[in-house]
Amino acid sequence: MRIAVAFFLALAGFAATTVTEQQLRDAQTDPATWLTYGKNYAGWRYSELGEINTSNVSRLAPRWIYQTGQSGSHETTPLVFGGMMLVTGPSNHADALDLLTGKQIWHYHKAPPSGLGLCCGEPNRGFAALGEKLFKVNIEATLVALDARSGSVLWEKPIDDYKKGFTATGAPIIVKNRVVVGMAGAEFGTRGFIDAYDASTGERAWRFYTVAAKGEPGGDTWDGDSWQRGGGSTWITGTYDPELNLIYWGTGNPGPGMDGSVRGGDNLYTCSLVAIDADTGKLKWYFQFTPHDTHDWDAVADPVLLDMTVKGEKVKAVVQADRNGYFYALNRTNGKLLAAAPYTKITWSTGIDAKGRPQLVPGMDPSEEGTKVCPSLGGGHNWSATAYSPQTKLYYFGSTDRCHLFYLHKQEYRTGQWYQASTEAEIPNEPGAGAVVAVDPATGETRWRFEMVSPTSAGMLATAGGLVFTGDGHGYVVALDARTGKPLWHFQTGGNIIAPPITYSLNGKQQIAIAAGTSIITFALVN
Amino acid sequence: MNLRVAFLVACGAAYAQTTDNPLAHEPQVVTAGYSVFRIYCSPCHGIHAQGGRGPDLTRGIYHSGEKDSDLFRTISDGLSATEMVGFGLDMSDTDIWRIVAYIRSVANHEAPAVPGNRADGEKLFRANGGCGACHVVRGRGGRMGPELTRIGRQRSLEYLRDAVLDPNKEILPGWTAITVTRLDGTKLTGVERGLDNFSVQFMDMEGNYYSFFRADVASIKREDRSLMPADYGQRLKAAEIDDLVAYLVSLRGTETLH
Numbered sequence: 018m019r020i021a022v023a024f025f026l027a028l029a030g031f032a033a034t035t036v037t038e039q040q041l042r043d044a045q046t047d048p049a050t051w052l053t054y055g056k057n058y059a060g061w062r063y064s065e066l067g068e069i070n071t072s073n074v075s076r077l078a079p080r081w082i083y084q085t086g087q088s089g090s091h092e093t094t095p096l097v098f099g100g101m102m103l104v105t106g107p108s109n110h111a112d113a114l115d116l117l118t119g120k121q122i123w124h125y126h127k128a129p130p131s132g133l134g135l136c137c138g139e140p141n142r143g144f145a146a147l148g149e150k151l152f153k154v155n156i157e158a159t160l161v162a163l164d165a166r167s168g169s170v171l172w173e174k175p176i177d178d179y180k181k182g183f184t185a186t187g188a189p190i191i192v193k194n195r196v197v198v199g200m201a202g203a204e205f206g207t208r209g210f211i212d213a214y215d216a217s218t219g220e221r222a223w224r225f226y227t228v229a230a231k232g233e234p235g236g237d238t239w240d241g242d243s244w245q246r247g248g249g250s251t252w253i254t255g256t257y258d259p260e261l262n263l264i265y266w267g268t269g270n271p272g273p274g275m276d277g278s279v280r281g282g283d284n285l286y287t288c289s290l291v292a293i294d295a296d297t298g299k300l301k302w303y304f305q306f307t308p309h310d311t312h313d314w315d316a317v318a319d320p321v322l323l324d325m326t327v328k329g330e331k332v333k334a335v336v337q338a339d340r341n342g343y344f345y346a347l348n349r350t351n352g353k354l355l356a357a358a359p360y361t362k363i364t365w366s367t368g369i370d371a372k373g374r375p376q377l378v379p380g381m382d383p384s385e386e387g388t389k390v391c392p393s394l395g396g397g398h399n400w401s402a403t404a405y406s407p408q409t410k411l412y413y414f415g416s417t418d419r420c421h422l423f424y425l426h427k428q429e430y431r432t433g434q435w436y437q438a439s440t441e442a443e444i445p446n447e448p449g450a451g452a453v454v455a456v457d458p459a460t461g462e463t464r465w466r467f468e469m470v471s472p473t474s475a476g477m478l479a480t481a482g483g484l485v486f487t488g489d490g491h492g493y494v495v496a497l498d499a500r501t502g503k504p505l506w507h508f509q510t511g512g513n514i515i516a517p518p519i520t521y522s523l524n525g526k527q528q529i530a531i532a533a534g535t536s537i538i539t540f541a542l543v544n
Numbered sequence: 545m546n547l548r549v550a551f552l553v554a555c556g557a558a559y560a561q562t563t564d565n566p567l568a569h570e571p572q573v574v575t576a577g578y579s580v581f582r583i584y585c586s587p588c589h590g591i592h593a594q595g596g597r598g599p600d601l602t603r604g605i606y607h608s609g610e611k612d613s614d615l616f617r618t619i620s621d622g623l624s625a626t627e628m629v630g631f632g633l634d635m636s637d638t639d640i641w642r643i644v645a646y647i648r649s650v651a652n653h654e655a656p657a658v659p660g661n662r663a664d665g666e667k668l669f670r671a672n673g674g675c676g677a678c679h680v681v682r683g684r685g686g687r688m689g690p691e692l693t694r695i696g697r698q699r700s701l702e703y704l705r706d707a708v709l710d711p712n713k714e715i716l717p718g719w720t721a722i723t724v725t726r727l728d729g730t731k732l733t734g735v736e737r738g739l740d741n742f743s744v745q746f747m748d749m750e751g752n753y754y755s756f757f758r759a760d761v762a763s764i765k766r767e768d769r770s771l772m773p774a775d776y777g778q779r780l781k782a783a784e785i786d787d788l789v790a791y792l793v794s795l796r797g798t799e800t801l802h
Contacts, residue, residue, distance in 0.1 A: 088633065089633050107633075108633075131636065131637050131638075132636055132637070132638055133636055134636065135633075135634060135635060135636060137634065138633050138634050139633060424582070424591070426579065426582050428579050429572070429575070431572070431576065434576055434579075435576075435579055435580055435583070435639065437579075437583065439582075440582040440583050440586060440587075440591075442586075442587055443587065445713060445714040445715075446712070446713075446714065446715055446768050448717065469741050470739055470740055470741055470766075489740070489741050491740035491741060492740075493740065493741060493742060495741070504741075504742075507741075507742050
C-alpha cells in the first residue's frame with residue numbers, strides 16, 4: 018500500500034486489517050505501520066519517520082498506557098496495522114489494542130500446561146501477520162493462528178513435545194506463504210531446529226535441524242550420540258533476503274551448556290549463523306562464532322542484512338553482535354568473514370583468525386572451583402533487538418560489560434529435565450555495567466558508547482529523525498542522538514524495560530511504543 | 545491477579561493440604577534437585593546449601609513453615625519483606641519439588657557452634673563497637689547501614705563474621721558509597737539509595753536525603769567501598785569479635801535465639 022493511501026485511510030478512521038506478502042517485502046517503504054518483527058525483512062528496526070527528531074524530542078510525552086495485568090517478562094515487538102496494535106505477553110496472553118486510545122479490542126489467552134521446562138520464564142516476543150491472520154508461538158511449543166479482527170483461534174499446531182523440554186518464545190516471520198519459527202529448550206537436552214509451516218493450514222513444510230546428526234555433514238563434530246541432546250535453540254527471530262531466497266537465523270548454545278567433556282568436537286551448528294534456503298529448508302552455508310562453546314554464548318542475536326562497502330568493495334553483508342563479545346560482519350552470499358572486532362572486555366580469546374575462528378586462551382572452561390571469564394554468561398550482547406540506520410550507517414545494540422565465575426557441575430541427562438551441567442555466579446563487588454554501542458558495521462569499530470549503570474536488555478530503534486530509542490533496566494525510555502550517543506530525552510515508566518521500541522504514525526503524527534514493566538506505553542510530541 | 549498466578553495460588557492451596565513431597569521417592573530426585581538448586585539457589589544459599597547471603601539450609605530449620613508444602617510455597621512465591629524472591633514463573637512445579645527433596649536431604653539438624661557471648665556482644669554493639677549508630681535493631685539505631693533485626697535468620701554465621709571483619713568483601717546493591725560533586729564544586733557523600741542512568745539518590749551521615757538528576761550536577765561517583773569502618777579486626781579483640789557475631793546470629797526478628 019502506498020504511503021499516501023495509507024495516510025488517507027488512517028485519516029478516515031479506517032485501515033485495512035490485512036497484510037500481504039508484498040507489503041512485507043516493502044515494509045521499509047511504509048513507515049505508518051510495523052508489520053514484522055524487525056520492521057523489515059533485513060531486521061533494520063529503522064523507520065523513515067523523522068517528525069520526532071533531535072531538535073524536538075524533548076517534547077515527547079506519553080499518549081496512552083495499557084496495563085496488561087499479566088506478571089512476567091514483557092518482551093514483545095508490537096505489530097501495528099489496521100488501526101490496531103497487536104501485542105503478545107507472557108504466559109500465552111496477547112492483546113489487540115485500539116491504536117487511538119489504547120483500549121483493548123480483544124484478548125487471547127491459553128493457560129500453559131504444568132511441567133514445562135523453563136530456563137527463563139514464559140515470555141513471548143511478538144506476532145507475525147499475513148492476510149487476515151496473526152501467528153504466534155505458545156510457550157508449550159505450539160504455533161497458533163488467530164483471526165486478526167477477533168482474536169479467534171483458527172488453528173493451533175504442535176511444534177514439538179514440551180514434556181521433552183521444548184518450548185517456544187520467539188516471534189515468527191512470514192516468508193512467502195509460510196510461517197517460520199524457532200524453538201527454545203537447549204538447557205533441557207533438546208535438539209534444536211527451525212520450522213516452516215503453511216500459513217493457511219498449519220502443516221509443516223520443512224524442518225532444519227541446527228544440530229547435525231551422525232552421518233550427516235557436520236555430524237562428526239559431536240562425540241558419540243551427544244548430538245541427540247545437542248541444544249542449538251533458535252529462540253530469536255531470523256531475517257530474510259527475498260533476492261537470495263535465504264533465511265538467516267542464529268543458533269543457541271550446545272547442550273549441556275557448560276560441560277564440554279561429554280560432547281567433544283566443534284558441535285555444529287550450535288553458536289552459529291545458518292543461511293537456509295527459504296523453499297526447502299536446506300543449509301546453504303553456516304558460520305560458527307564459538308566452536309565447542311562452554312559458556313552459554315548463544316549466537317541468537319539478530320542477523321541484520323546490509324549492503325555496504327568493505328575495503329572498497331560493495332558487498333551483501335549480514336552482521337551480528339555476538340554473545341561471545343565480538344561483532345562480526347559476514348558476506349551473506351557465502352558466509353565468509355568480512356570483519357570481526359571486540360565490543361566489550363574479552364578474556365577467553367585473543368582474536369579472530371582470517372577464517373573466523375577464535376584464537377583461544379587456555380584454561381577458560383568452567384571448573385569445579387569456578388573460572389572467571391569475560392564476558393559473562395549472558396555474554397556481551399545477548400538477544401535484545403538491534404538496529405541499523407542507513408542515515409548514519411551505524412549499527413546499534415545493547416552490551417553487558419561484566420565477567421562471571423563459571424562452575425562445572427556434572428550431570429546425567431534425563432528426558433525433559435534441566436541439563437546445563439553448570440552454574441555461574443556474580444563476582445563480588447564487580448556488578449557489571451551496560452552500554453548502548455554504536456558500531457561501524459564495515460569494520461566493527463566502536464564509534465560511540467552510551468554508558469549505563471547496569472546491563473540492559475532493552476532493544477533498539479533507529480529513526481530518520483537522527484535518533485536511537487531504547488530503554489533500560491531502571492524503567493527509563495531513552496532517546497539518544499544517533500550520531501553521537503548523547504542522551505536527548507528520557508521518561509521514567511516505572512517498570513523494567515526488556516523489549517524494543519517501535520514507531521509508526523497515527524493520523525499523520527509519529528508515535529513511539531514500547532512495553533515497560535507490565536504495560537504498553539505510547540509517546541508522541543506535545544506542543 | 546492473572547491466571548498463571550491464580551494457578552500457582554491454587555496449586556499452593558492444594559499442596560497446603562499435603563505435607564509430603566510427591567516426588568520424595570522418585571529415583572535420583574535429590575541429584576536432580578541439586579542440579580536445579582545449583583542454578584537458582586546457590587548464589588545466595590551457597591553451593592552446598594550451607595548459607596551465605598541467604599540462610600543456611602542445612603540446619604533443617606525453616607522459618608516459613610516446616611512442611612514440604614511450606615518449602616514449595618516459599619520457593620514458588622518468595623517471602624515478602626525478605627530478599628527471597630519467588631521462582632514460580634521461572635521453574636516448573638516438578639523442579640521445585642526436586643529442590644525441596646534436595647533441601648531435605650542436606651538437613652542435618654545440627655546448628656553450628658557459635659563461639660562468643662551474645663549479651664556481651666549486644667553491649668559491644670550498642671557501646672564501644674558503635675554499630676548501633678548506623679544499624680537499627682528492633683527500632684533502635686541509625687539509618688546509614690542495613691537494618692539487622694532479623695540478620696541472624698538471613699545470613700550464615702561465616703557471612704556475618706566476614707561482614708564485620710571485611711565489610712568491603714561483598715557490598716550488596718544499594719549500600720555503596722556515593723559522592724556527588726555539585727556544579728559549584730561542593731561535594732556530598734552518603735550511602736546509595738538509588739543510582740540509574742539519569743539520577744542518583746543517597747543519604748548523608750546526618751540522615752539527610754538527596755536526589756539529583758545527572759544533568760544537574762558536575763559528577764556522580766559510585767565507590768566500590770562500604771562506609772562501614774573496615775578496621776574492626778584491629779579495633780576489637782578476637783573474643784570481642786566472637787561476642788559481636790554471637791549477638792548478630794541471635795537476631796531473629798521478634799524472637800531472640802539464646
